[in-house]
Amino acid sequence: MLKEEEKGILSELPVGIVVVNPVRRVLFSNRAALRLLGRQDSGESSLCHLYIRDSKEPCVECPLEPDGINPFVSELQFPAKGCFLEVFAQLRENGAVIETITDISLRKNFQRELDKAALFDPGSGVFKRNIIRERLQREMHRARFNNTTVSIILVHIPALSGFNVRDISKAVARVLRGIGETLGRGARAHDHAYRFGIDTFIIILPGEDLAGVLRVAKKLSYRMAELGIEDTKIGVANMAKLRLADELIHTAQHALYRAVHSPEPISTA
CATH class of the missing domain: 3.30.70.270 (Reverse transcriptase/Diguanylate cyclase domain)
Structure with a gap:
């Protein structure tokens, strides 16, 4: 479990932070994460981090290997909002997952313009x-x-x-x-x-x-x-x-x- 002082620190970070426990229940989402994901609150009954992202059916498998500690990086696109999010997920040894969520829309759009200019x-x-x-x-x-x-x-x-x-x-x-x-x-x-x-x-x-x-x-x-x-x-x-x-x-x-x-x-x- 996160300590209150830890939650206080994470709440003020400009990047999104989501903490998910080993049974894929969301323990904590800071304000930046909720804003980026377009949600009002994480909710005690929210299931996994994928469910928070997509607002679809909850997943049945974690994208990280159960015994792995290597980071998993994925990109999420929200066409309706015209934005891209990068999720850096780290599986901890205790089975919890800590995700860092960053808005990379400017970088993606700039890269798209560079690619277009090259072609x-x-x-x-x-x-x-x-x-x-x-x-x-x-x-x-x-x-x-x-x-x-x-x-x-x-x-x-x-x-x-x-x-x-x-x-x-x-x-x-x-x-x-x-x-x-x-x-x-x-x-x-x-x-x-x-x-x-x-x-x-x-x-x-x-x-x-x-x-x-x-x-x-x-x-x-x-x-x-x-x-x-x-x-x-x-x-x-x-x-x-x-x-x-x-x-x-x-x-x-x-x-x-x-x-x-x-x-x-x-x-x-």
Whole structure:
């Protein structure tokens, strides 16, 4: 049992503290823990620490090994509150569990923004060029293994070539994002759109043969026109017997070059 002076000290700590006895009854929860867990009080009849966290059915097993003393760290997400909690649970030799609960929402959200910044172009919201080859190579390997295919679409938007992405106005940024969203919706949900340059985008279409990718390219051309974007040029390519991502990209670039120097908006290699 906790002594009164111990409870007094724990009550004033800024981090959440929950103490659970060997039969998974909550002995003590300080004010910070109750606030973080969204509860008014622990209650004498509360069962285990998992029950306090989830407000669901009480668990029948403790996540810590009965004879272990190693700490157990878990993360809890509360989507309705938009917060993340980290629980550091230490099983004591007497069978009691002491949990330290910390709000790590700021850290998680910051990490999420860092991860997003590493993957996505801030202007258009599509994937950055530096991960294209890796993902395309993986899709080509998967296609060979499954005896399927992969095609890509390269989209050139001349109207963007005069802008520096870092200095464009908010209005132009919204147009860029709209283009990125259109490219992302131009094919199935598992297809990927990437920023390939200031005025160029690329879409990877797993499982799509040349005839299929041409159909998607035509729909995409119409969508660009609906956005009021003129002179959009598209090059398409299928992996066929190619084995390297760079080879497929170069093939699409040749197709795009032909489209740029042709009255037709779409070309194949």
